[in-house]
Amino acid sequence: MKIWKCSLCLIVFCLFSFSAWGAETLTMREAVEIGLKSNPSILAAREALSASDYAVKSAKAAFGPALSTQYGYTRLDERPQSLGFTAGALDNWELVFNVHQPLFTGFNLLTTHEKTILQKEQAASQIDNVELQLIVAIQDTFLRLLQARENVRSAEDSLVRLRSQLKVSTAFYEVGLRPKLDMLQAEVDVANAEQLMLSAKNNEATLNAQLNTLLGKSVEADVEYAGELRYFPMPLTLEECLARAGQHRPDLRIARQSVMLAEKDKVLAAVPYYPQVGADFNYVRAGEDPLVHGGDYHTPSQWNAQVGMKWTFFEWGKTYYGEKQAEKNVSRLGQEYLNLENDAAFEVKKSFLQIETAEKRISAARQGLIAAKESYRMAVARYEAQVGTNTDVLDAQAKQTLSEASLHEALSDYERSVAELYGAMGQRNPELLAQ
Known part of the structure; x- marks a missing residue:
């Protein structure tokens, strides 16, 4: 009998241990690192880089001699x-x-080799660009998930307060101190709070599944994302942010490489001029x-x-017009690069202004939450002392819940704006620390 009891305890212990070990806990930095290793878009970009490496080797091999054979039979x-x-x-x-x-070959082989090297460098820049976009997407979803988690907690606290108020209203109604309307209003607010809590939990689960997808995991993966919304000052000025964007943004580097590739195409278009x-x-x-x-x-x-x-020295202007077409393509890509620079500067300025706005919202939301909590406390005290109304309590409770949601939203918007700013500067910051 003792053996059976010991075996049963061991089985129960193992089941609890396996369930605890099964849940994976990830911080924002760990989530970013896993996403960079496992996301399919990153893996596809790396395959493109490998393909471009083979293209460079193929173009280099074209400089060497070519061997061929021919075997035939002729019957007269x-x-x-x-x-x-x-x-x-x-x-x-x-x-x-x-x-x-x-x-x-009229610079054909040399230019083709140089072009493949540029294409390989561009493929590497594409990886940097995709990785940077993925980092920002993971951070944005991670912070939205933290906000949704705080909203769930706020909804649960709100439901607890409303149920407490319902008990008080019911007790006062049963002894004849308050009308039945107070109890009915409290019941309606409890039902609405339950629906809001279910909606908040659904939003949390949706964001959790979305984050799993960004990390290359199954939507049903049991992952606990650890972190909290916080405020930290942004040490950079707008001028510093714009300078960093010009230096580090991979899409600007890709655009510059596209211009250089177009210049190589222009050289290739002029190959027929030569023997x-x-x-x-x-x-x-x-x-x-x-x-x-x-x-x-x-x-x-x-x-x-x-x-x-x-040497084909005359083709009715075919080579001339082909070269002019390539020349215009160089000019077009140059203009697109200038436009991309303007867009990059706008993205930096937009994120910078969003940070400043969210920073002010955090300060205002904190003060508003302090006032809302005090207002709710006073409304409950007045109601219990029979000098306040049930409507005052419910309104104060709703304002406290709204103030909590406003603070969570402001903190989330602040950190998400910081993530967007580093993305707009072309810099990786997995933990959103000051750099």
Whole structure:
């Protein structure tokens, strides 16, 4: 019997232990780190970088010689004749090995190689850009989740206060000190508070699932995100933020690289202006049988080497107009880059102003919450002393709940604006610490 009891206790202990170990707890920094490792969009960008690396190697290999072979069979309808004598065979087999080395391609190979290097650098910048956007998205959702969690707590506290008021109103009604209307109003407010609490919990669960998705996890993953809304001063000035954005934003770097790539395309468009020069070495075997062993009319093997040039010097303006098109594309991308710079500056200024506004809202919301709590305390005391009304209590309770929600929203908006500002500056700040 004792053995069974010990076994049962051990099983219960293991079940509780496994349930405790199963829930993963993550801070904001840990969530960002996991997202950067597991999010599919990041993995896709890294695959693009790997592909661009192979493109660079492929373009570099084009500088070397190319080896090719050709094998064929020709059957004539009659033997070749020369001066009344047979000069050839009916069956002719030929095997050719060719080595071609480009000597000058009008800067085609060099420019293509340089272009692939730029494309690889741009792919790396794309990874930085995607990672930066993911960090901001994770931080934004994380802070919204913390806000939703605080709203749930506020809704639960509000429900507790309303239920307490319902008990007081019911007790006063039963002894004839208050009309039934007070009790009914309290019941309505309790029912509304229960609905608000359910809505707040649903919003919390939705944000939790969204955050799981950003981290590359299942929406049903059991993850506890640890943290709290807080205020910390922003040490940077607007001028410093704008300067950092110009230096660090990956999308600006990508735009600059796009302009450089367009300039390479312009060089490639002018390639037909130049001659194409190459050297060839050919080794030839021929014969009357498939093994090309030669014959009466075939030399078993021979080789030749040559240097040649090909130059298409007139195509009715095709090359000229192609070059002009590439030139306009360079100009277009240059203008788009300037526009992107303006947009970046606007994003920095917008986030900076949102931080200043949220900072003022936090101060006002804290003062308002202190006043709302005191107002509710006084309203309850007056009601219990039979000098106040039930409406006063319910109004004061609603204002306290609203004040709590306003403070949570202001704190969340402040931290989210800070996250957006660092994103607009092109800087990573997983923990939202002063940098």
